[in-house]
Amino acid sequence: MHKLAGIELGGTKTVVVLGQPGRIDERMEFPTTDPTATLDRAIEAIRGWRDDKPVDAVGIASFGPVRVSREAADHGFMLDTPKPGWSGAAVAGPVHAALCCPVAIDTDVNGAALAEHRFGAAQGCESMVYLTIGTGIGGGILIAGEPAHGLLHPEIGHVRLRRAAGDRFEGGCAFHGDCIEGLVAGPGLAARLGTHPSRVDPDDPAWQPVAQDLAELFAMLILTVSPQRIVVGGGVSNRQPHLLPMAIARVPALLGGYLRECTRERLARLIVAPLLGDDAGPMGALVLAARALEDRTAAARAIAAEA
Template sequence: MAYYGSIEAGGTKFVCAVADENLTILDRVSLPTTLPEETLAKVFDFFDAYQLRALGVGSFGPIDVNETSDTYGYITSTPKQGWQNVDFLGKLRQHYNIPMAWTTDVNAAAYGEMHLGAGKNTQSCIYLTVGTGVGGGAVVNGHVLQGFSHPEMGHIPMERYPKDTLISSCPFHDHCLEGLAAGPALEKRTGIKGQLLEQTHDVWEIEAYYLAQALMSYTLTLSPEKIILGGGVMKQTQLFPKIRESLKKQLGGYVSLPNLDEYVVGCELGDNSGTLGCLLLAKEQGV
């Protein structure tokens, strides 16, 4: 029997899985992300036990998704030590002569959520993860959104919250979403790690303002049917009503949105969003 494989490649860990025709996950392993050769050797050890029909890969980035590029399939300018300019997809293809889907980890998560999670019965959604960093993926008309590159939704510029003078936690931008709203920014503002902050802390108003401002930009640009929020910061569920309220205020009545309780939602697949998205993409490749 041939199986579908999934690699959700993160800067901290690689989650590899195999599934049957019904996308029932039969086996899964989590591997620490060390240097490329060492990590990939363990990936191959896992998958070599199975006859793979196709493989879906969702990788941390930035990555090259332009099929006409000389560096298609590479992890490019990542800050992850040892992974800069690594031909990740090429190394996988050297080992397995099977169809492969290649995208970002957040695009894969968006695809999984749209088909099997919070975005079911839609053809377009955005998935935004808010944690140590901020990353976003989009599905438009049923297809993962990619152009000359892939979306970098965490790095759009922000209008600062009134009197907010925080030095951005992003080394590239002094007022981007990631720099002002990711976990490290929360800790900078309060001296407390985000998961330990009280639900009533004033900082959540600032966090909601920035996230709502970003969602307004995505809404006005892509008009998704649903926006799905995940990641460690979004486990602070009191943020959801604050974000919805701020989004409504910032839009100022310019566009008519669906019911906000149904438009801005949490992810349903949890830690499986990316894995299931990769498996779906693999199955499409392997048909």
């Protein structure tokens, strides 16, 4: 059996795993600091797991924005990011150079989407969205089981949506102010509520506009992506479980009867928590590693067939 490694490169912490898609055998976690120190530590962790042979492939599920298009000259490089010191950093290249094996890179949320699609809450779905609501908001989209790529990759957290009537909060995003990330991600919530969200009672009226903003996000995704499942993870949704049902209850009114099958009961089955929890990202990195190995094998076969 092939030996695969995965790196979930998060804005706060990095998780390095050894295993197979659907199974994590070894795990190491440490803070994400500067690019060189973080990637070196990940590489050393993978090297330390060499008992009988090197790893065959590595998958990287990274925070972003990061260039994922293989045709781009800066493939595998970080783009402009709020994470200090990471803008322009090479991510995939140093891992490939150090470990001399195929490396695949995608966003952390696309990786998590792949894992939830194959092993978790979106099994059997042709189309799905994975949202993570934490320090920021990330969104991974799968269409026909494949991650959506294009000009860049989905940046769902930075869309700007209709605001709740009377809500004058300016938002906390450094780029866009009141984009959805600036409204409901952790730092925006703390500024909006005037304290850490954990200190605000679930019945406090201050949650009403937050739930309305999330409902607008869900309605937008239903109308644009038409997903069979929206999986919502991340620290904010995990620690504030009342928010998801509050938001779901508001979606039918926002749809205005246009999609009559989107009842509150149907939406509660469409918009769900992840089954894999914190393992979604690392397991997604292992799925990416398996894909990198498959791509190399297919390329070798194509060359052999032409010879």
